[in-house]
Structures are given as C-alpha cells and as structure tokens.
Amino acid sequence: MKLDRLLGIITVLLQNDRTTAPYLAEKFEVSRRTISRDIDTLCQAGIPIITHQGAGGGISIAKAFKLDNAAVVSLSEPVVIDLASHYKAHLTAKIETIKQAAIEKQIIAFDYYYEKGESRRQIEPYMVVFQWSSWYVFGFCLERMDWRMFKLNRLWNLTLSGIPFELREIPPEKRDFNNHFSEDIKLVALFDKSVKYQLIEAYGLDCYHETDAGLHFKTGFTNRSYMIHWLLGFGAKVKVLAPDDIAIEIQTISKDILSLYL
Numbered sequence: 001m002k003l004d005r006l007l008g009i010i011t012v013l014l015q016n017d018r019t020t021a022p023y024l025a026e027k028f029e030v031s032r033r034t035i036s037r038d039i040d041t042l043c044q045a046g047i048p049i050i051t052h053q054g055a056g057g058g059i060s061i062a063k064a065f066k067l068d069n070a071a072v073v074s075l076s077e078p079v080v081i082d083l084a085s086h087y088k089a090h091l092t093a094k095i096e097t098i099k100q101a102a103i104e105k106q107i108i109a110f111d112y113y114y115e116k117g118e119s120r121r122q123i124e125p126y127m128v129v130f131q132w133s134s135w136y137v138f139g140f141c142l143e144r145m146d147w148r149m150f151k152l153n154r155l156w157n158l159t160l161s162g163i164p165f166e167l168r169e170i171p172p173e174k175r176d177f178n179n180h181f182s183e184d185i186k187l188v189a190l191f192d193k194s195v196k197y198q199l200i201e202a203y204g205l206d207c208y209h210e211t212d213a214g215l216h217f218k219t220g221f222t223n224r225s226y227m228i229h230w231l232l233g234f235g236a237k238v239k240v241l242a243p244d245d246i247a248i249e250i251q252t253i254s255k256d257i258l259s260l261y262l
Contacts, residue, residue, distance in 0.1 A: 002038075005030070005204075007130055009038055010047065013061040020058045029219060030204035091135055094152050097160065098137050101125045107142070107165055110158040112150060115225050123148065124165040140168055147174040185224055187246065191215040192237035228253070 005028050025032045043049050050060050101108045102125045109122045123139040141148040191214055199207055208215040221227040240247040
C-alpha cells in the first residue's frame, strides 16, 4: 500500500543520516523504479529530500526537517498523520494520551491483547512509533523490566496512572526499532495467478515471479499467526511450499474448518 510505504520511507530517512534506493527497494519489497517514483512524490509534497550522487552517495532528508533521531514521531512536536481506518478515532485518542504521559513523564496502564491471551501492563512511555504500517508505543515495561513495543490496536482501556518516572538511558540496540521486527519466518508459496493484484497490493510488483504453475512468492514474516491468517484468506488459491511446519498447520486448520460443515 503506497501510503504505508511513503510513511515507511520517511521513517527510514528520519532515523538515518543517509540511505540508498537499493536498500529501500529491498526493505519495502518493490522495484528501484517504484522507490524513485515514491521519492518524487515526497518531494512534490514538500518533504526536503536530497539525492547525493557518486561514491558514497545516497538519499537523505534535510537536517532542518529531521525530528528527534530517537523517535519516529517526536513527542515534543504537534505531529498528526491521518490514517483512515476502523480504529482512527481510537488511535487519535491513544496517541494524544501517550504523548501527554511521555511529556509529563508519568506511567501509563492498559489492557494488552496478544497471541497468548491478555494482561494488564504498566509502562514508562517514551515515544509513539509508526513502524511498517502500524502504530506502537515504545517504553520500559515494568512487568518484564525491559524495553518493549506495544501495538496500539491491541492496547485498550488506556489510563494515566499519575505516577511519575525518571528517564532511563535507552540502549543503542533498543533504539533500532527494526530489531523488534526481525523477519525470521521465511515463507515460500505458490499462488494462483488470479490473486496477482492482491500480492501486488500487499508487497509490490517484485514480490513474486511468474511460472507456468503460478506465482512463486518468497518473503519474510515477523508474526507467525498473522502470516497463517493471511494465507488462509486466499483459500485454495495458495499452496505453502516452505517451511514444512507452516504447511502442516495450514492442513490441520483446513481440516478443522471442514469439520464444522460436515
């Protein structure tokens, strides 16, 4: 989705002094030509992007435009990015509450829903992050006693505790938000040609190569549960080639679904 990719490119440029078109193309799984068009779009929108030619060249954003390098969304700036979605109103309220808590340095509490269930969490909030199509809050979790990212769409009943906290030093490796989203699951699948548009919409023109048998697709996923649900949405129009355990799980779920209708 183009809007998500444009926001992602801005995020990379804000977090790094300089990057390259090949890196962006690989990161967002599109062609270099698509990245070039995206850069033109951002320039036309008034984002001061600079292209450096020659050895050691690349793409950067004017330093005067940069926000806090430690944050994707600076909590000291009145930044609003309007992402139309079912959760729009909830997201706006959550972001404003988290911004207030971070500025005032007070602990927040919320119910968090995840694969293993749900729990009430308390964290010291440091920043709001827009990372690869979703909003997160980054902070120090008082339950795990470690730095964590929490997805805002899974976070509900958010409250300000009124309890102050002292700022901690964020370890350098925790500042690299990509470390929170390592694509450890390498999926290889064969899709029916009729769903080509859906693959392009989700992962760009270069996410597959066409064969006589279908569309050969290969990419990495961070979240196993999300990947399986995404695959199931294609029904009989996809076959998982690897890894084997994913193929077996798809078979098991498919049999369970079939049993509901027998």
